[in-house]
Amino acid sequence: MRQVHEWFLRRGLPLVLTRRVRSRALVERSAPTVSGTGAAIAATMMLAELTNDDPGWGIVIRLAVLTLLLIAAPFALYALHRADTTRSAAGRRSAALLVMALFVFGLPFAASGFTGIAAAEALVFAVVAVVAIWLTYIGFGSIALWAFRFASVQFGALGTLMSRALPLLMITVVVYFTGELWQLAARATRQRLWETIGFLALVALLFMVTTIRDEVRALREDRAEQNDPAKLLADTPLATPAGHQPVRTPLSLAEQVNVVAVMVVSQAIQVIFFTAGLFAFFLALGIVAIPHDVAVLWSSEQTCAIGQPPCPGTWFGVDVPVPQTVVHVSLFVAVLSGLYFTVSTSVDPLYRERFFDPLIADVAVSLAGRDAYLERETADP
Structure with missing residues (x-):
């Protein structure tokens, strides 16, 4: 069953596992x-102490020792986990505590010595530890790792994604050369x-x-008639005999949230890549195609000084060699395009065929595995 559990974790569906499984060795895993x-x-506290005018070297040494111990702890826990013996299990539990x-x-x-301040800080750190244990229980790390793996795959497909969006790009280019939009962007603060972007x-x-929740509901209603669980689960730890149909039970609220979250994250990654690519494109277009005097005219003379080009732009406090108005207009148009693309991925057949339908098929495998897994758990509690 360990292979089955790891199979669900790799697919970013930790909440499909039973509570008993997710609670097992919770402190050790967190x-x-x-x-x-x-x-x-x-390490942050140690550096802050070192930068003081009169650092306390005793505090620095204690924090340095703690930093080294905490860095070495995951490696020690991993070594004890690899040993997989009764003694190593007891040692892993002691090391986790x-x-x-x-x-x-x-x-x-x-950092603070045996004072009331240290006692109050200990209470805060205890709350942080409890939150970390809870995140481990709900499988936050599994979902995050799946998101990173999927992001790496989608980054390679970004060129194809942009090429399929050429009709949308032509429309947004026309919107980009609108003087009223430039006036709005020039007068809007970054906040x-x-x-607006939020x-x-x-x-x-x-x-x-909303869209994905409906897709999951339709998938659960139609999967028995359209797909064979034996084919879906072939070459997986949950392979079932041909012709056997595991009992389908309704998804719990936690399982629904997990499945919808996995699909939303995957689609959100596509939208983020698409929006970032369009933002870079419009920045380059603004630099190449729009002279400084035209930018000043469209933005109603929003300049740093009379007769000077528009004010230089900033990006998270860092100066960039692009006028501020160009940054604002490019960001706004790119986000609007991302919103349009979000709708297109669900209703346009070309987008669905390339990006959305494979995701639905992948979730179908996960849901078939979920039914087989619960059937095994019921048969062998």
Whole structure:
């Protein structure tokens, strides 16, 4: 069954596993996350102490030792896990508890000494440790790792994605050369621009969740008539005999959230890649095709000084060799295009054939495996 559990985790569906499985060795599995977080915090506190005018070398030494211990902890836990013996299991449990103790009590008392402040900080670190354990229980790491793997695959397909969007690109180019849009972008602050982008992103997210939820519901209703579980689960740890139909049970709320989240993340990665590519394209177009005097005219003379080109742009506080208005217009048009693309991926047959239908087929395999897995768990509790 370990291969079955790992199969679901690799597919980003940890909430399909039973609570008993997800609760197994929970402290041991969450210890690497806690140790990594603790090592980052300890290193930051040590550097902050070193940059003081009068650093406390005792505090620096204690924090340095804690940083090294917390960095080494995941490797020790992995070695104990590889041994897979009764003694190593007990050692792994003891090591995990030691990591938790170092994180909750070691960090605050090493930095602040045995004071009331350290006790209050220990309570905060305890809450952080509990949150890390809860994230491990719901399988946040599995979903995140799946997202990163899928992102690497989608990055290679970005060229194909952009080429399929040429009709949309022609429409947005026309919108890009609109003087009213440039006036709006020139007068909008970066904060208001991000608020607008956040609103559009929320609309796109709600659309994706609604559409994908309907797709999952239709998949559960039609899968028995359209697909054979034996073919879907061939060459997997959950392979079933030909002609056998595992009992289909309704998805729990947690399972529905997990399946929808996996599909939303996959589609969101496509939209982010698409939007980032369009943003780079429009930046280059603004630099090449729009002279400074035209940009000043369209933006109603939003310049740094009379007779000078438009103000230089910034990106997260870093100056870039592009006028600020060009940055704003390019970002706004790219996000609008991303919202349009989000709708197109669900209704356009070409987009569905290239990107959405394979995702649906992959989820069909996962749901077939889920039914077979629950049938095995019921037969052998």
